[in-house]
Structures are given as structure tokens and as C-alpha cells.
Amino acid sequence: MRRSTRRGVRRWLPGLILVSPSLLALGVFVYYFIGWNGYYSLTNWKGLAPPDKMVGLDNYKQLLSNDETFRNDVRNLVVFTVVFMVGSLLLGLFMALLMDKGVRGEGVLRAIFLFPMAISFIATGIIWRWLLNSDSGAGTTGINKLFDVVGLGFLHSDWHKSDSSFAIASLALPAGWALSGYVMALFLAGLRGIPEELREAARVDGASELRVYWHVVRPLLLPVLMSAVVILAHISLKTFDLIYAIDPGGPRTETPALYMWLTSFRGGFFARGASIATMLFGAIALVVIPYIWYSMRQERR
Amino acid sequence: MTAQAPTAPQTREPEAPPQRSAKPFRWGRFLRQLILFALACFFLMPVYALLVTALKDPAHVDVVKMWNLPDTFSLESFRTVIPQLLPGLRNSLTVSILASTISSLLGAANGFVLAKWRFPGADLAFPIILFGMFIPYQAIIIPMFKLLSDVPVIHQRALGDTLFGLILVHIIYGLPITTLIFRSYFAGLPDELIEAAEVDGAGMLRTFFYIALPIAPPAFAVAMIWQFTSSWNDFLFGLILTDTEHWPVTVALNNIAGGQTVPFNQAMASAFLASIPTLLVYALLGRFFMRGLMAGALKS
Numbered sequence: 001m002r003r004s005t006r007r008g009v010r011r012w013l014p015g016l017i018l019v020s021p022s023l024l025a026l027g028v029f030v031y032y033f034i035g036w037n038g039y040y041s042l043t044n045w046k047g048l049a050p051p052d053k054m055v056g057l058d059n060y061k062q063l064l065s066n067d068e069t070f071r072n073d074v075r076n077l078v079v080f081t082v083v084f085m086v087g088s089l090l091l092g093l094f095m096a097l098l099m100d101k102g103v104r105g106e107g108v109l110r111a112i113f114l115f116p117m118a119i120s121f122i123a124t125g126i127i128w129r130w131l132l133n134s135d136s137g138a139g140t141t142g143i144n145k146l147f148d149v150v151g152l153g154f155l156h157s158d159w160h161k162s163d164s165s166f167a168i169a170s171l172a173l174p175a176g177w178a179l180s181g182y183v184m185a186l187f188l189a190g191l192r193g194i195p196e197e198l199r200e201a202a203r204v205d206g207a208s209e210l211r212v213y214w215h216v217v218r219p220l221l222l223p224v225l226m227s228a229v230v231i232l233a234h235i236s237l238k239t240f241d242l243i244y245a246i247d248p249g250g251p252r253t254e255t256p257a258l259y260m261w262l263t264s265f266r267g268g269f270f271a272r273g274a275s276i277a278t279m280l281f282g283a284i285a286l287v288v289i290p291y292i293w294y295s296m297r298q299e300r301r
Numbered sequence: 302m303t304a305q306a307p308t309a310p311q312t313r314e315p316e317a318p319p320q321r322s323a324k325p326f327r328w329g330r331f332l333r334q335l336i337l338f339a340l341a342c343f344f345l346m347p348v349y350a351l352l353v354t355a356l357k358d359p360a361h362v363d364v365v366k367m368w369n370l371p372d373t374f375s376l377e378s379f380r381t382v383i384p385q386l387l388p389g390l391r392n393s394l395t396v397s398i399l400a401s402t403i404s405s406l407l408g409a410a411n412g413f414v415l416a417k418w419r420f421p422g423a424d425l426a427f428p429i430i431l432f433g434m435f436i437p438y439q440a441i442i443i444p445m446f447k448l449l450s451d452v453p454v455i456h457q458r459a460l461g462d463t464l465f466g467l468i469l470v471h472i473i474y475g476l477p478i479t480t481l482i483f484r485s486y487f488a489g490l491p492d493e494l495i496e497a498a499e500v501d502g503a504g505m506l507r508t509f510f511y512i513a514l515p516i517a518p519p520a521f522a523v524a525m526i527w528q529f530t531s532s533w534n535d536f537l538f539g540l541i542l543t544d545t546e547h548w549p550v551t552v553a554l555n556n557i558a559g560g561q562t563v564p565f566n567q568a569m570a571s572a573f574l575a576s577i578p579t580l581l582v583y584a585l586l587g588r589f590f591m592r593g594l595m596a597g598a599l600k601s
Contacts, residue, residue, distance in 0.1 A: 014505035015418035018410045022476050023426060029473045030433040033441040040443055095340060098333045111587060112341045117594065118583035120534035122551045123572040126558045127347045130364065130565060141364045146346075149368070177344065185591065186598055227598040238437035241536035245555055260439050265446075265541060274443050281440035288435040292428050295599045 034281060040274035047268040059275040069251070069259060070276070076168040077255040081236040084172035084179075088232055089225070091176060092183025097213075099184070100191045110188075113181035121178065125245025128174035132159035132246070160247050167252035175242060179235065183228050190224035191217065223298075230291045234284045256280060355379065355570040362566040378570035382557060386571055388546070389553030393533055394578070396464055396549060400471030401528035407472070408479020408524055413513045415480065416487035417495050418505050427484070434477035434597075438537050445470065446541055466542050467549065471532040478531075479524040482596050486520035487513055519589070526586055527593035530579050550575045 041059055043051035063070045095113060099106055116124065133142040136156070140148060147155045159170040194217060202212045240257040247253045249262060256276050264273025350367050358373040359381070414420070415427050449466040490513060498508045539549035548556070554575040558568035583590050 012418070012420035015414040015423075016420040018505070018509075019414045019420075019426065022407050022411050022430070022480070025473050026430055026433050026476055029441065029445075029470075030436060031429075033444040034436070036444040037440055095337070098337050101333075103330075103334055103337060109337055109341055111584075112344050114587075114591070114594075115580065115583060116344070118530060118579045118590065119576045120536065120551050120554075120579070122534075122536050122555050123576045124347075126554065126568055126572045127351055130367065130568070131347060131350065133364065139365060141367055145365070145368060177347070181344070182594060185594060186600070189595060189600065224600075227600060231598050234435050234437070238439060240439070241551070244536075245559060248559070257437070257439060261537070261541075264443060270443055277437070277439040277443065280437050284435060284437050288432065292431055292435075292599070296424075296428055 037274050037281075038278050040271055041278045043271050045271040045274075051271065055271075059271050060279075063272065063275055063279075069254070070256065072251050073254050073256045073259045076165075076253065077237070077257075079165045080168045080172060080175075080255060081233065083169045084175045084236050085229065085232045087172050088176045088180040088183050089228060091180040092228065093187050095180070095184040096187035096191055099188055110181075110185070113184055115181075116178040117182055119178070121239070121242040122245045124174055124178050125242045128177070129246045132170065132173070134158040134161040160253050162252070168255075171243060171246060171253055174246065175236070175239065178242070179232065183232070186224050186228050186231075187221065190221050194220050226291070226294075230287055233287045237280055237284050351569045351573055354566050355573055357566060359564065359566050362564065364565050367565070378566040379574065382567050382571040382574065385557050386550065386553055386574055389548050389550035390575070390578075392464060392467075392543075392547055393550040396467050396471060397529045397532040397578075399468050400475060400532045401525045403468075404472045404475035404479050404528050405483075405521055405524040408476060408481075409483045409514065409517060409520070410509065411476070411480040412483025412485075412520075413487050413509050414505075416484045417490060417492075417513070418508075427480075430477050430480050431599075432477070433474065434481070438474070442537065442541055445538075449542055464543075464547050467538060467547065470538050470542065471528070471535065475528040475531070478527055478593075478597060481599070482524045482527070482593065483517070483520050485596065486517065486523075490516070522586060522589040523592045523596065526582055526589050527597070529582065530590070530593075533579050 040051060042054055042056060044053045044055045044058075045051035099109065103109065131142040133144070134157070135141060136144075140156075143159075144156045147153055157166070157170065160167045162170065198216055198220075199212050202216050203209075207215065238257055239255070240261060243253055243255060243258055244261075249258070254262075257280065260273045260276040260280065263269045263276070353369070353371055354362060354367055355378050356374055356376070357371040357378075358375040359377050361371070361373055362378075411430070415423055420426075494512060495508055498512055503511070533549075534551065535549065536551040536555070539552045543549070543552070554571050557563065558571045
């Protein structure tokens with residue numbers, strides 16, 4: 001690292017001045033606002049009247065111990081996150097492995113797998129809500145209808161209208177549709193970053209193709225896997241629009257991100273909303289801060 | 302295993318692998334191709350349903366027949382929804398263009414300083430900026446809502462009653478990613494070039510304007526595309542921080558196509574219309590879009 005202080009303040013000050021508006025803006029709108037939100041979570045703010053009393057951790061206690069809706073939403077979020085993350089990681093990795101050695105039309109395939117990233121979650125949700133239609137009999141349509149056509153009628157499902165946890169799990173399908181191409185691109189970039197000589201060396205030593213993947217490629221893909229996990233986890237925790245567009249409200253598919261919006265901006269329970277938001281933030285920070293720390297350390301080496 | 306433990310791989314934009322000589326097991330290749338084709342069909346399935354429906358004569362649209370090819374062709378569905386969607390499209394275009402441009406300019410300055418004109422504490426400043434990229438907007442939306450509805454700008458209109466609030470949030474929350482993109486880009490600028498400019502008496506600003514910016518168009522493409530796409534696709538800010546008149550297209554879309562009662566063909570036509578700008582950017586500038594995605598995962 002260059003010691004830039006050596007040549008004195010006159011050298012580094014202009015740089016600092018140029019960056020300071022952005023630092024100030026982010027300081028206020030990210031860090032101060034998170035603190036401000038945290039402050040609201042400790043008040044009794046409800047409805048139109050401004051907060052007038054500090055209630056300590058009461059909002060949190062209430063949410064965690066007494067609020068059936070919140071507990072239901074957390075359960076939903078856990079199911080959604082697990083199914084969505086495992087599904088997207090497996091599908092993305094699978095696609096990357098299939099494409100790794102070069103296939104016909106790779107450019108076209110990549111473009112097809114990635115285009116959902118360019119579309120808003122709202123548009124995605126609106127299309128998928130019709131595809132996940134659960135009407136039966138003569139009204140059968142969407143994916144269920146496709147199942148009929150190819151003779152897999154027994155796969156019929158109520159999707160997000162199901163009575164079990166399958167309702168929220170089924171929303172991992174549109175979410176995975178939107179994001180597994182991204183995971184594929186990350187893995188493919190990782191695979192292509194592995195020097196061919198390394199694999200060749202293992203082959204020369206008599207390793208089968210499967211063993212080459214397991215012993216040479218797999219360890220080298222771990223950093224990519226970590227990136228993908230962090231990206232998917234933080235998206236999963238904060239996702240609001242996709243679920244809102246498919247099924248706005250309703251205990252089957254509600255998650256804390258939706259509850260936060262509903263209770264604050266529909267119900268006026270701003271203090272409660274702020275508490276949920278603080279918890280969401282905490283959960284995401286838990287995943288993201290180590291990741292940024294690790295990335296910075298990697299870079300310095 | 303004689304291969305040495307290698308250092309962590311540098312991920313980068315995937316590029317075609319070197320052509321390998323003829324493979325002995327062609328069946329494997331065929332199978333791979335087949336599975337990928339099937340997956341491509343899965344990814345395109347919603348697009349098929351959308352296009353086929355939006356292009357049918359509304360009188361012939363029936364949800365139950367959503368997979369059937371149209372026997373009539375009509376743009377009537379688009380004609381119906383365009384007037385409803387137009388204000389939203391206009392708002393989103395204004396917000397996304399302004400926010401992506403300004404955010405990228407600020408990001409270019411930050412990126413240059415953090416890569417080449419470091420100040421004491423720069424190593425701390427960067428992760429502090431970067432963290433802003435990952436925060437859930439839920440965690441700042443209540444204070445933002447309060448601020449924008451309490452601060453009057455002109456004639457008792459609050460900030461939230463103009464597009465200004467929305468532009469502001471997309472500039473600010475775009476700063477982390479644009480800074481990251483430009484920082485990685487300028488890191489590749491040879492130090493000798495900067496030093497030579499210094500010897501010639503150029504200060505920081507001159508170096509930035511005359512040496513860094515002229516070579517930065519590719520980074521601008523990446524940063525602007527990313528920020529354009531994320532402001533365009535944002536829903537939460539648009540929903541909470543604007544009034545009906547200033548709804549971005551996502552909120553307008555959800556309002557038109559969100560209800561269960563809306564005709565199927567209109568829902569599909571409006572979803573398509575609202576996605577055209579970002580899809581166009583993706584189709585025309587996919588390479589830069591891709592690099593933005595990699596940067597978003599902190600991979601350069």
C-alpha cells in the first residue's frame with residue numbers, strides 16, 4: 001500500500017474533498033437512517049400522531065413472543081430462503097457444469113438463462129401468478145395445464161394457494177427462475193477462471209473426469225459458492241415485490257418483509273414496522289459484513 | 302494429485318473455452334445439449350405465454366387456452382394499456398436516466414480517488430461505502446418516508462410529491478455499486494501514468510478529467526446500465542415515496558395488472574411494455590450488463 005501521507009496534506013486532501021459529498025450522503029442516508037429507524041423501533045409510534053414515548057424493547061418482545069403473524073412470517077421466510085437458495089444454487093451449478101466445456105450456442109443459452117435478471121420482480125410476479133394458477137377441472141391452466149399435456153397430470157398443485165408450507169416454497173420457483181441464471185454466470189466465470197493446466201495435470205496423473213471435478217475444481221469454486229450464497233441470502237431476506245405481486249397478503253405466503261410494509265404503511269404501526277426492519281437488517285448484516293471483510297482481505301493480498 | 306494448491310481463482314466474465322480436440326464420448330455432449338435445450342425452454346416458457354396472450358385478439362383470450370397459439374393476431378391489448386402505463390413509463394424514464402447518470406458521475410469520482418488518489422482512512426471508507434449496497438431498503442424506508450413527507454420544497458408540496466425524492470434515493474443508494482465499478486476499473490490504470498501527470502504538474506482534478514475520464518466510457522456503460530436497471534425495476538421506494546401522479550412504471554404496472562379481476566391479456570401486455578426498456582438495454586449491451594452483475598457479487 002502506498003503511503004500517501006508522506007507528501008502531506010496537500011496531496012491527499014483534494015481526493016478526500018471529492019469523495020466527501022458521497023461519504024456524507026451515505027453516512028446520513030444509510031448509517032444515520034438505520035440508527036433513526038432503530039430509534040423508532042424503541043418508541044410507541046402508531047398512527048398519525050408522532051412517537052411520544054420510549055418503550056424500550058417492548059416492540060421486539062411483542063413480535064417475538066406474542067405476535068402469531070410475525071412467527072408465521074418468519075417460518076415462511078425460513079422455508080422460502082432454504083428452498084430458493086438450495087434450488088437456485090443446484091440449478092445454477094448444474095447449468096454451469098453443463099456449459100463449462102463448451103456447447104453449441106453458448107452465447108444464446110447464456111442470454112436466455114440471464115434475461116430474467118433484467119426484468120422487475122413485479123413483472124415477473126405478474127406473469128408467474130397466472131402460471132401458478134390453481135384452478136382445476138375445466139379451468140385448469142398455467143403450469144398445471146402443461147403437466148396435463150405432457151402426461152404428468154399427477155403433478156397438479158395448488159402452488160401458492162396450498163394449505164401447507166408448500167405455498168411459500170412454491171414461490172421459490174419464480175424466484176429461482178429469476179436468479180438461477182445469475183448463479184450460473186457466477187459459477188461459469190469461476191470454472192473458466194481455473195487454469196486448464198491444473199485440470200490437465202490431474203488428468204495426466206490418471207484422475208478420471210469426475211475426480212478432476214471433485215479434487216481440483218470443487219475446492220477452487222468455494223469462493224464463488226460463498227458469493228452466490230451471500231447474494232441469494234440477502235435477496236431472499238428482503239424480497240418484497242415478487243411475493244407482493246403474486247399474492248399480496250395472506251398468511252400462506254407472507255414474510256417479514258411484507259409484514260413490515262403492511263403494518264407500517266397500511267396499518268400505521270410504524271414502531272412495529274421499524275422493529276421488523278431492524279431485525280431484517282440485523283440478519284442481512286450478519287451475512288454481509290463477514291463477506292465484505294473477507295473480500296477486502298482477499299483484495300489486499 | 303501432484304497439482305499444487307493454487308491461489309484463489311480470479312473470476313471474470315466467462316469467455317468461450319479453448320476449442321478442445323474431438324471428444325471420444327459424443328453421447329455425453331449430445332445429452333448436455335439436450336438438457337440445456339430443455340432448460341432454455343423452461344426459462345422461455347413465461348415469455349411464450351406472455352407474448353402469445355398479449356398478441357391475441359382480446360375477444361379470443363381465455364386463460365384456459367393460454368398455451369394455444371393465437372389464431373388471430375391483434376395489438377388491441379397493447380392499445381388498451383398504453384394510455385394507462387404511459388405516465389409511469391415517463392416517470393421511470395426520467396428517474397432512471399437522471400439517477401443513473403448522476404450516480405455514475407459521483408461514482409466515477411469516488412472510484413478514481415479510492416483507486417488512485419488515496420487519503421488516510423481510504424481503506425476504511427471503501428467498505429463503509431460498499432456496505433450500503435446490501436442494506437435492505439426496509440431498514441431506511443420509514444425515516445426516508447418521514448423526511449420526504451415533512452420537508453417542503455416549493456409551495457407546500459413535500460419532496461415526496463415530486464419525482465425529486467425518487468431521483469434522490471436512486472442516486473444515493475446507487476453510489477456503492479457505481480463507486481465499486483469505477484474503483485475496479487481505475488485500479489487497472491497504470492500508476493506511471495498518474496505519476497507522469499503529477500510530474501507535469503497536474504493535480505488530482507486535472508488527472509481525473511484528462512487521464513481517467515477519457516478512458517472510462519466502458520465503466521460508465523457498466524455503471525449506468527446497472528443503475529438504470531435497478532432504478533427502473535425498483536418497487537418499494539416507488540410505492541412508498543410517491544403519489545399517484547409520480548408513480549414509477551412498476552407501481553403503475555402492479556396497479557393495472559395486479560388485481561385478480563384484470564383481463565389476462567391486459568396484464569400480459571402491460572408486463573411486457575413495462576419491461577421493454579431494460580430488456581432492450583440487456584439485448585443491446587448485454588456484455589456490460591454482465592460485468593455489472595459480476596461487480597454486484599464483488600467479483601471483478
